[in-house]
Amino acid sequence: MASNKHFSKIPSNLSNNSDANDPPRPYVPNTVTFARRTNSGRYVNYSRDDLDSEIGSVDFNNYTVHMPPTPDNQTTDPSISQKVEEQYVSNSMFTGGFNSTTKAHLMDKRLPGGEGGGSKMERRLSLMKSNNKSAMVRSQTGDFDQNQWLFETSGTYGYGNAFWTKDGNFGSGKDGDGDNMETQDLMNKPWKPLTRKLNIPAAVLSPYRLLILIRVVVLALFLSWRIKHQNQDAIWLWGMSVVCELWFAFSWLLDQLPKLCPVNRSTDLQVLKENNPTGKSDLPGLDVFVSTADPEKEPPLVTANTILSILAADYPCEKLACYVSDDGGALLTFEAMAEAASFANIWVPFCRKHAIEPRNPDSYFSLKRDPYKNKVKPDFVKDRRRVKREYDEFKVRINSLPDSIRRRSDAYHAREEIKAMKMQRQNRDDELLEPVKIKKATDEPLHGDSEGFIDLNDVDIRLPLLVYVSREKRPGYDHNKKAGAMNALVRASAVMSNGAFILNLDCDHYIYNSEAMREGMCFMMDRGGDRLCYVQFPQRFEGIDPSDRYANHNTVFFDVNMRALDGLMGPVYVGTGCLFRRIALYGFDPPRSRERSSGCCGFPKKFGNSTFLLDSIPLLDASTVAEAIAVISCWYEDKTEWGSRIGWIYGSVTEDVVTGYRMHNRGWKSVYCVTKRDAFRGTAPINLTDRLHQVLRWATGSVEIFFSRNNALLASPKMKILQRIAYLNVGIYPFTSIFLIVYCFLPALSLFSGQFIVQTLNVTFLFWLIGGTSAHLAAVLQGLLKVIAGVEISFTLTTKSGGDDVDDEFADLYMVKWTSLMIPPITIMMVNLIAIAVGFSRTIYAVVPQWSKLIGGVFFSFWVLAHLYPFAKGLMGRRGRTPTIVYVWAGLIAITISLLWVAINPPAGNTEIGGSFSFP
Ligand SMILES: O=c1ccn([C@@H]2O[C@H](COP(=O)(O)OP(=O)(O)O[C@H]3O[C@H](CO)[C@@H](O)[C@H](O)[C@H]3O)[C@@H](O)[C@H]2O)c(=O)[nH]1
Numbered sequence: 068m069a070s071n072k073h074f075s076k077i078p079s080n081l082s083n084n085s086d087a088n089d090p091p092r093p094y095v096p097n098t099v100t101f102a103r104r105t106n107s108g109r110y111v112n113y114s115r116d117d118l119d120s121e122i123g124s125v126d127f128n129n130y131t132v133h134m135p136p137t138p139d140n141q142t143t144d145p146s147i148s149q150k151v152e153e154q155y156v157s158n159s160m161f162t163g164g165f166n167s168t169t170k171a172h173l174m175d176k177r178l179p180g181g182e183g184g185g186s187k188m189e190r191r192l193s194l195m196k197s198n199n200k201s202a203m204v205r206s207q208t209g210d211f212d213q214n215q216w217l218f219e220t221s222g223t224y225g226y227g228n229a230f231w232t233k234d235g236n237f238g239s240g241k242d243g244d245g246d247n248m249e250t251q252d253l254m255n256k257p258w259k260p261l262t263r264k265l266n267i268p269a270a271v272l273s274p275y276r277l278l279i280l281i282r283v284v285v286l287a288l289f290l291s292w293r294i295k296h297q298n299q300d301a302i303w304l305w306g307m308s309v310v311c312e313l314w315f316a317f318s319w320l321l322d323q324l325p326k327l328c329p330v331n332r333s334t335d336l337q338v339l340k341e342n343n344p345t346g347k348s349d350l351p352g353l354d355v356f357v358s359t360a361d362p363e364k365e366p367p368l369v370t371a372n373t374i375l376s377i378l379a380a381d382y383p384c385e386k387l388a389c390y391v392s393d394d395g396g397a398l399l400t401f402e403a404m405a406e407a408a409s410f411a412n413i414w415v416p417f418c419r420k421h422a423i424e425p426r427n428p429d430s431y432f433s434l435k436r437d438p439y440k441n442k443v444k445p446d447f448v449k450d451r452r453r454v455k456r457e458y459d460e461f462k463v464r465i466n467s468l469p470d471s472i473r474r475r476s477d478a479y480h481a482r483e484e485i486k487a488m489k490m491q492r493q494n495r496d497d498e499l500l501e502p503v504k505i506k507k508a509t510d511e512p513l514h515g516d517s518e519g520f521i522d523l524n525d526v527d528i529r530l531p532l533l534v535y536v537s538r539e540k541r542p543g544y545d546h547n548k549k550a551g552a553m554n555a556l557v558r559a560s561a562v563m564s565n566g567a568f569i570l571n572l573d574c575d576h577y578i579y580n581s582e583a584m585r586e587g588m589c590f591m592m593d594r595g596g597d598r599l600c601y602v603q604f605p606q607r608f609e610g611i612d613p614s615d616r617y618a619n620h621n622t623v624f625f626d627v628n629m630r631a632l633d634g635l636m637g638p639v640y641v642g643t644g645c646l647f648r649r650i651a652l653y654g655f656d657p658p659r660s661r662e663r664s665s666g667c668c669g670f671p672k673k674f675g676n677s678t679f680l681l682d683s684i685p686l687l688d689a690s691t692v693a694e695a696i697a698v699i700s701c702w703y704e705d706k707t708e709w710g711s712r713i714g715w716i717y718g719s720v721t722e723d724v725v726t727g728y729r730m731h732n733r734g735w736k737s738v739y740c741v742t743k744r745d746a747f748r749g750t751a752p753i754n755l756t757d758r759l760h761q762v763l764r765w766a767t768g769s770v771e772i773f774f775s776r777n778n779a780l781l782a783s784p785k786m787k788i789l790q791r792i793a794y795l796n797v798g799i800y801p802f803t804s805i806f807l808i809v810y811c812f813l814p815a816l817s818l819f820s821g822q823f824i825v826q827t828l829n830v831t832f833l834f835w836l837i838g839g840t841s842a843h844l845a846a847v848l849q850g851l852l853k854v855i856a857g858v859e860i861s862f863t864l865t866t867k868s869g870g871d872d873v874d875d876e877f878a879d880l881y882m883v884k885w886t887s888l889m890i891p892p893i894t895i896m897m898v899n900l901i902a903i904a905v906g907f908s909r910t911i912y913a914v915v916p917q918w919s920k921l922i923g924g925v926f927f928s929f930w931v932l933a934h935l936y937p938f939a940k941g942l943m944g945r946r947g948r949t950p951t952i953v954y955v956w957a958g959l960i961a962i963t964i965s966l967l968w969v970a971i972n973p974p975a976g977n978t979e980i981g982g983s984f985s986f987p
């Protein structure tokens with residue numbers, strides 16, 4: 068059942084099966100409030116105060132769990148009603164100002180007009196008042212002012228698209244009340260670009276292109292030679308090999324062509340700061356999405372560290388929201404997130420106070436370099452020591468979660484059975500829900516005090532919003548893997564914080580450079596940046612073996628291919644470390660695009676029926692948690708365009724490539740942002756099996772794309788030709804495997820059949836080879852000798868044919884007279900033969916050390932002799948004396964050298980099995 072799916076990684080005794088009509092009750096420490104929203108919209112609270120005895124030491128902050136009724140209200144089905152549809156966690160600290168004993172309620176904070184409504188809400192409401200409704204009307208005709216999307220507040224956001232109105236002039240954006248002064252100031256300043264495109268210098272690029280050209284020409288010549296010179300004796304062998312070679316050439320071309328115009332880019336964070344004179348909330352809203360799916364394969368400690376790095380990032384905290392998607396629906400992950408939220412209270416101010424990098428505690432505390440470098444505040448040592456200890460305790464708490472969850476569950480079970488008897492008429496109601504006085508979150512920094520844990524007098528202690536989301540999954544509904552999870556987050560975040568931008572990270576990819584988000588924003592906010600659908604950052608990895616045996620770094624891809632695509636329409640989306648523009652995910656066309664899509668009608672049909680969600684699209688309406696819950700239910704997407712046109716696109720296990728492709732196909736551009744200090748870092752599979760499975764999944768995804776409507780051959784005219792080729796290559800590369808397999812078997816096939824892929828080697832070619840390695844080489848040497856040492860070059864008189872042999876006028880043809888010019892070609896031949904023989908004997912020795920003594924010796928003597936025979940024959944002349952003596956000698960020399968070679972270099976690892984090596 069679905070419930071098993073949700074709790075698949077949690078011991079089964081965790082789900083309370085004793086009371087079928089009660090909603091599920093996850094077990095969390097005492098200060099946590101559980102609530103269920105009834106059908107009438109009321110909240111029923113479950114206080115777990117009585118469960119705290121054994122975990123009294125755990126200092127949880129308040130958070131609230133909302134468990135909605137099952138979406139289709141099938142509450143009579145016990146198996147479904149036991150399921151936790153989704154859980155929301157909002158740590159009260161995130162909006163700042165709650166004290167730790169307050170029982171706060173997420174709904175209370177977020178409902179319009181609710182006591183202590185968050186600052187964001189108020190802003191949005193005031194915005195709604197000051198904005199005319201026409202914006203919304205415009206949006207529903209599919210043609211709205213995209214600039215409105217960017218900003219929730221009336222603040223100023225610098226130059227670039229933030230200020231470009233439709234006429235291309237500076238404007239104060241929307242409701243320019245009160246901020247016109249700053250806008251005016253900015254307008255008077257000269258325009259400074261936020262980003263720069265650095266073209267690769269011609270000195271590098273021209274030879275690079277020339278090389279490609281040369282290779283194309285050589286390739287064409289080679290292929291035409293191969294096609295013209297068929298092996299009539301074995302057409303099948305020739306045919307197979309030529310087809311393979313043609314495919315290799317084709318796939319090489321697909322790979323090369325998009326690389327013709329690589330670019331580099333840089334950003335100017337200083338300009339971004341200058342453009343934000345108030346220096347606080349002047350960046351657009353940003354929602355960070357983190358996906359996790361399985362607490363066993365993706366340890367909650369890793370995810371928790373990622374979350375901490377996000378919460379501590381250098382971005383205005385009232386503009387930042389972090390959404391965790393838990394596709395495993397695991398209580399373990401859920402509680403680990405709650406622990407992380409709690410630890411963030413210490414960690415985030417510490418990072419801000421001392422400018423810590425990286426802001427992932429695990430990475431920070433295991434840094435090899437000197438932690439005191441550039442640290443000037445006198446209390447750094449003390450603070451660091453304290454935070455380190457706190458972190459260690461945090462880690463232990465996370466590690467003990469599986470156990471403590473189990474214990475709490477058992478205790479709960481016992482208690483619940485007793486209670487069930489006497490509490491039939493129980494009606495725990497709204498008493499616990501009375502709104503509490505909460506200090507309002509503000510736009511102003513909230514400074515800490517010096518009394519607490521560390522001195523936070525000058526440090527902003529507010530934290531960004533953190534939301535835990537576990538979407539509903541149910542048999543019969545395709546959950547569409549990561550893409551489905553991301554789309555649930557797109558909707559949930561739309562009704563909660565509705566950031567104009569979305570940063571997507573896998574749970575193991577943390578923020579390594581706390582300014583990374585700002586770097587990305589530079590591109591989005593620069594002039595013309597409104598045509599960017601996303602900014603992709605390179606994936607960088609930690610913990611890979613130094614030799615990178617399985618190419619986990621994907622260096623060529625991330626440092627060559629992606630930079631090259633950046634010179635076309637932009638890099639592909641690679642699934643993590645990508646900053647999206649929300650409206651691009653909504654399937655809109657880029658601004659100023661000529662053909663508008665006919666997307667004017669049927670908004671609800673595309674986006675689903677949530678009016679809150681629809682209203683959030685023009686960014687002008689309020690949001691509620693209840694709505695967020697509705698939009699992540701499994702049926703929400705039925706008969707909508709989620710996954711087909713909107714959001715992450717379904718239908719491929721590499722949802723990333725398809726999602727990016729669709730945007731490029733609409734004419735959006737993307738940008739590759741390589742920061743000096745890595746923006747994000749993640750982990751990669753280092754064992755061969757996991758790596759192969761990963762490569763397999765990517766290749767499968769490509770094949771899925773190839774056989775779908777997302778095949779680049781069917782791309783729209785808006786896609787540039789080279790970009791199209793790049794996407795075609797992404798879809799086609801796995802097919803090379805077929806040709807590779809065939810080609811790898813060709814040597815064996817030719818040995819079995821005694822045929823070769825070509826009939827003969829051209830005589831001209833052979834003479835060219837002999838001449839090239841003998842006479843020409845000697846000529847170079849002689850010439851050099853003359854120039855350097857003044858050695859005169861002698862004139863060797865060419866022998867004139869006497870033609871005295873009446874029987875055979877070509878008798879001379881076969882006559883080989885010894886000359887030192889033959890030394891190089893003969894050496895080449897000998898060395899190659901010996902190398903083959905040695906290699907062969909070493910292989911045999913490695914496999915069957917005992918037998919090889921005999922077999923190896925005999926076999927390779929013959930091997931060498933067989934190859935020497937034609938040579939010896941040629942050397943002695945066709946009608947010369949018997950060459951026996953020559954090849955006996957040559958054979959003996961070869962064997963002696965081989966023996967010496969093997970004796971000096973016994974094959975590794977076999978010395979014990981084979982003993983000392985000696986031929987019979
Ligand atoms: O049903 C699912 C399956 C996966 N995920 C998440 O998707 C991410 C990527 O999965 P992972 O197993 O780590 O795949 P990788 O091969 O390491 O990831 C790369 O390739 C994937 C496409 O195959 C992209 O989705 C990733 O973003 C990209 O980093 C992880 O955060 C998972 O938690 C879900 O949320 N739900």
Ligand SMILES: [Mn+2]
Nearest residue numbers: 573575749750
């Ligand atoms: Mn991964």
